[in-house]
Amino acid sequence: MSPRNIEKDLLMREERKKFILDSAVQVIATKGIGSTHMNDIAAAASISIGNLYHYFKSKDEIYAELLYMTQTDYGLFVTAASQMPGNAIDKLRYICSTWLSISTNWAFTILIQTARTTESIPLEIRNAVTERFTANLQPVAAIMKEGQESGHILDGEDPLELAFYFVSLIQGLTLQRAPGIEVRITPKTESIIRLFQVGFKK
Amino acid sequence: MSPRNIEKDLLMREERKKFILDSAVQVIATKGIGSTHMNDIAAAASISIGNLYHYFKSKDEIYAELLYMTQTDYGLFVTAASQMPGNAIDKLRYICSTWLSISTNWAFTILIQTARTTESIPLEIRNAVTERFTANLQPVAAIMKEGQESGHILDGEDPLELAFYFVSLIQGLTLQRAPGIEVRITPKTESIIRLFQVGFKK
Amino acid sequence: MSPRNIEKDLLMREERKKFILDSAVQVIATKGIGSTHMNDIAAAASISIGNLYHYFKSKDEIYAELLYMTQTDYGLFVTAASQMPGNAIDKLRYICSTWLSISTNWAFTILIQTARTTESIPLEIRNAVTERFTANLQPVAAIMKEGQESGHILDGEDPLELAFYFVSLIQGLTLQRAPGIEVRITPKTESIIRLFQVGFKK
């Protein structure tokens, strides 16, 4: 009744939503996107299907928020990396090793790719995804630029372009780690970094 | 007995199957995998749904053959590249520019990734895909090794590992070219090659 | 937590299932088994097709439960008959007249026979049906034995064998009463009983 309760309710609601989305990521990481249905998500969050619809209008909305959440989290992660102490190579190393070590990231990558290429998903959502993808390139580009200026990173290329390659490479590698895939080659952070590093090659 | 030419029939059948698969790739390239249904494929090949089932036992079989076909084609392509005249850099350049210029390759990439990560697809098929993926790495690895020996390509890494990075990078980039995606950065073959090239960086 | 009564829900669910199965028997009795589709059953139970699948996993499961239900009911009926007061002849008379008077019994008989001879039905189900059929022979065999001992029923045969004949005869007759069949001969309980009776023949 009091404004305080309303505020608290809204907060609770947001927390619940976040919890549901987190649960959803877990199932998707296990079952794959195509095979994850609303009842799977409901079960993962230990709520009923009906109740799920109290928090999200539709599967598309879950999808959209999921994308927003994961991309935002990723953006925060990359931004933090760009601002940590150390030189550019250290920062890239941090991004690379952290990202590759999180075993469910493949789900995130496929989630995004699927979202962008699935016709049934509204163009609006898909555009937002691409928008964020591009935005998330900026912190990495900043690292690249910094590295070029300090002479650590390959010069002569557009930093944004380099960032694009770096992220694409990592995403490509991530896909090879989906469950059931047994590529016997393990990517090594050092080797990957070296591709972008200067002076290492004589 | 038969007023028909049996041999010719068999040939025709194979041709028809190939035609259907080619058509299927086209639709998938347009609509996305998840949204491509049997009637879409039938329509794309201008045949009836029922007839589709004369050539393929199930959607899964189409899937499997599609994967086999595209991966085999890709293997031939990479093998041919590895055997063309010129040095390793020339060969990588050829692979890279050719691959990135084919606009439907994103479909191929997603097709494969989805196949590998979709639970409902029989494990057998998924394993075959990974198997072929790994096998297709070999010709690229051969190029890398050749390049390392001739001093054109980054030394000190396992050639297979380098091939893995190269292919993952290109696949990652390919994904950004799916329909409806408008990343404003165009990958440039020269810049990509340079990542693996030696002596270009002082 | 739940505004609903869980126990009551479970009870309701069982009741609904029973209701659906009863409805299914009705349609089958009218349309024949081969021509009864899921939508017919759904319509008969006045529910949607989708909802039908909340109660039963598949058509086969409906089939199996239908068989279980009808055979169990039949078993109870025969057992009750074997335990009613009166001599063996009275009991057979009761079974025979009751059974022949129920107009939908032909459906039950064909249901069982079809189940046993339809390849597409899992062997497990078919074996269970035969198992129950054999078990249901026992109470009738008991009546036969009792009759033989009291001198009412034909001696010199295995009671179980006699039961087998009795039941087969009644089943055979039941088949002649399917809808659309107009055999102009009406089976008479007394005449049928007489076949197994002693002393009636000089």
Add this chain to the structure above:
Amino acid sequence: MSPRNIEKDLLMREERKKFILDSAVQVIATKGIGSTHMNDIAAAASISIGNLYHYFKSKDEIYAELLYMTQTDYGLFVTAASQMPGNAIDKLRYICSTWLSISTNWAFTILIQTARTTESIPLEIRNAVTERFTANLQPVAAIMKEGQESGHILDGEDPLELAFYFVSLIQGLTLQRAPGIEVRITPKTESIIRLFQVGFKK
């Protein structure tokens, strides 16, 4: 070209049709009616589906002719039995033992019952089946009458009614011999005959 050829052609055609029907019975006896499709029949007769339609207009027609054929054959069999030398009991014994020993008869029985109870089969065909069923009762009824007059068979009942019971019993028993059914009771001709015999029971 000559009338002779035309005649011969017609004869050939009839022979082919008979061959196809015989083949059809074989498949049905193995696969069950519901699971026997046009291509199964075509394959069993070693002809193409298309060619099958040169001999029969539709599946229903095959069905109808199959029923006609089997019922006619049965009629001839029963008529022959009624006219063979020996007393009524001998004749019944012959019918019973012969019928029960033919292992595919269950298919015949189910074929007829299914035909009569399947809505999709035209009423006309179904009526014809019942008509023939009734007609085929006559020779058996004649045997019964003869037996009553000679004092071998139960008196006091309508011979036709007795025939009805006899045939129903045998049909009912036949059903228990379908493939995959393992009722551990073997019907014995002598015991069955005894049910209708006089003087055996004191």
Add this chain to the structure above:
DNA sequence: GATGAATGAGCCTTCATTCAT
């Protein structure tokens, strides 16, 4: 809010029948 039963459009697949060769 919470629950899960109910709905129905739509997907994959089958199969009797037709038709071009």
Add this chain to the structure above:
DNA sequence: CATGAATGAAGGCTCATTCAT
């Protein structure tokens, strides 16, 4: 006549979404 590719209506089943309690 012979063949089997082609057709398409219809059946079984799934699953996002709604609704009564």
